[in-house]
Amino acid sequence: PAITRDRLRVAIQKSGRLADPARDLLASCGLTWRESRDKLFCYGESLPVDLLLVRDDDIPGLIADGVCDLGIVGRNVVVEYDLGRQAGGAPGALEEWRQLGWGTCRLDIAINDDERWAGAEQLAGKRIATSYPHTLGRWLSERGVEADIVTLSGSVEIAPRLGQADLICDLVSTGGTLAANNLKPVETLLHSEAVIAGPTHPLEDGRADIADMLLRRMDGALRLKE
Ligand code: PRT
């Protein structure tokens, strides 16, 4: 069913690493908004653009379901979501409409720092803890390696010490957390940054023009920062 709306709805992270930069970017596009009491929905005052403040993991699904039109979210979350859909036989639903250049990190394989790394083949039969089972699964299958993926929603870095896994696949920025857990990165599966995620199809009704205007302003704001 076609959803008709004359206002654009943008999903951003409610709190966390991407929350403040996302708000700053929208503010630099001239958007002002009123926060509702539940702080979930923000009505845009200066432009017909409303915000939904959610957990980052919920952003891809909100766009895929047409509840939101665009989202500001890490590529890692977008890729994992679309690979999960494809694993279930559905087509991918999301595209990167813009790359924002911040929120950068890598999705890395990390092993105990006293172990030698000889390549992906050595992962055969190993237990790998991760919050990114689909992204890891694709990487392993591209290399013909069969390993046991242990999906954890958090605290992935301590899984080897707890005996839950032999090694991990997790996000890394400075590498400090890996080092503190006696782990070292050995392979990078994905280079990530914050992106504007949108549907694979163009927006309909008045939302297409609003999105064009917002993205033009964003491009200007991003260029000014360079
Ligand atoms: O509550 P909600 O679900 O919305 O938030 P969240 O806890 O899932 O996400 P959040 O706020 O931690 O991260 C949001 C996004 O920021 C991620 O999806 C990435 O796109 C991006 N990002 C950038 C990172 C990091 N850098 C990062 N370092 N996300 C997580 N980390 C973790 C890393 O895994 C490690 O555990 O931060 C820790 C510190 O990293 P080091 O390498 O600097 O020690």
Ligand code: ZN
């Ligand atoms: Zn999250």
